[in-house]
Amino acid sequence: MQYDDVIMGRRSIRGYLDKPVPRELIAEVLALAMRAPSSMNTQPWNFHVITGEPLARIRRGNTERTLAGEPDSREFRKGVPFAGVHRERQVDVAKQLFGAMGIERDDKDARQDWVLRGFRQFDAPVCVIITYDKVLEGSDDTPFDCGAVTTALVNAAWSRGLGCVINSQGIMQSPVVREHAGIPDDQVIMKAVALGWPDDSFPANAVVPPRKSVDEAATFVGFA
Numbered sequence: 716m717q718y719d720d721v722i723m724g725r726r727s728i729r730g731y732l733d734k735p736v737p738r739e740l741i742a743e744v745l746a747l748a749m750r751a752p753s754s755m756n757t758q759p760w761n762f763h764v765i766t767g768e769p770l771a772r773i774r775r776g777n778t779e780r781t782l783a784g785e786p787d788s789r790e791f792r793k794g795v796p797f798a799g800v801h802r803e804r805q806v807d808v809a810k811q812l813f814g815a816m817g818i819e820r821d822d823k824d825a826r827q828d829w830v831l832r833g834f835r836q837f838d839a840p841v842c843v844i845i846t847y848d849k850v851l852e853g854s855d856d857t858p859f860d861c862g863a864v865t866t867a868l869v870n871a872a873w874s875r876g877l878g879c880v881i882n883s884q885g886i887m888q889s890p891v892v893r894e895h896a897g898i899p900d901d902q903v904i905m906k907a908v909a910l911g912w913p914d915d916s917f918p919a920n921a922v923v924p925p926r927k928s929v930d931e932a933a934t935f936v937g938f939a
């Protein structure tokens with residue numbers, strides 16, 4: 716696959732085939748992803764690649780604790796709730812996804828089911844938990860570097876026919892993830908990536924959220 720095909724073809728995948736992903740293929744994808752640049756080449760990232768029974772336990776614990784009203788214990792800072800144009804984009808992508816899935820605005824049960832799907836990491840056969848070395852906590856470079864490697868990961872996966880969705884829902888209950896994945900205390904949980912073979916019949920997988928234009932995003936200085 717050419718670079719442009721990967722970049723323009725990739726989209727978040729939220730429905731997966733019930734088909735295992737070979738460990739060697741995931742290792743190959745991770746090796747590609749780790750060509751990502753990082754601040755001073757510190758490579759602060761770690762990957763916990765989980766499948767099978769431990770993943771089932773994480774899904775259960777994450778869902779049950781959240782439904783029981785246990786507060787969100789994610790380890791990254793969230794900032795203020797979205798407003799203005801950011802809120803508009805958030806609402807737009809939700810509308811696109813709900814539209815594709817045929818979920819009506821006032822259908823609370825269907826909306827709840829969708830949210831629960833996220834807590835289960837979209838029932839993907841594999842979940843990759845991205846962590847960083849706690850000793851580097853506090854530097855903005857660290858989450859920046861994790862973002863770089865995670866973007867590289869989803870693109871590398873796509874180039875091999877695999878789909879992913881980066882997600883924060885799957886790590887809503889960090890202690891559960893930590894326990895069942897065996898994540899040591901000297902690592903901070905940053906994000907989850909659901910990974911597997913895309914189910915092309917799953918309607919939300921066809922959603923391609925728009926991007927703002929280069930004119931909106933970029934300021935060119937000193938050009939003719």
Ligand SMILES: Cc1cc2nc3c(=O)[nH]c(=O)nc-3n(C[C@H](O)[C@H](O)[C@H](O)COP(=O)(O)O)c2cc1C
Nearest residue numbers: 725726727808833880881882883884885922923924
């Ligand atoms: C940091 C981050 C967190 C995300 N968390 C979630 C999530 O919890 N649930 C979800 O369905 N998608 C999540 N996404 C996926 C975004 O919604 C998606 O990347 C965005 O809408 C652009 O769509 P695309 O990936 O299909 O191009 C997340 C993406 C990022 C980068």
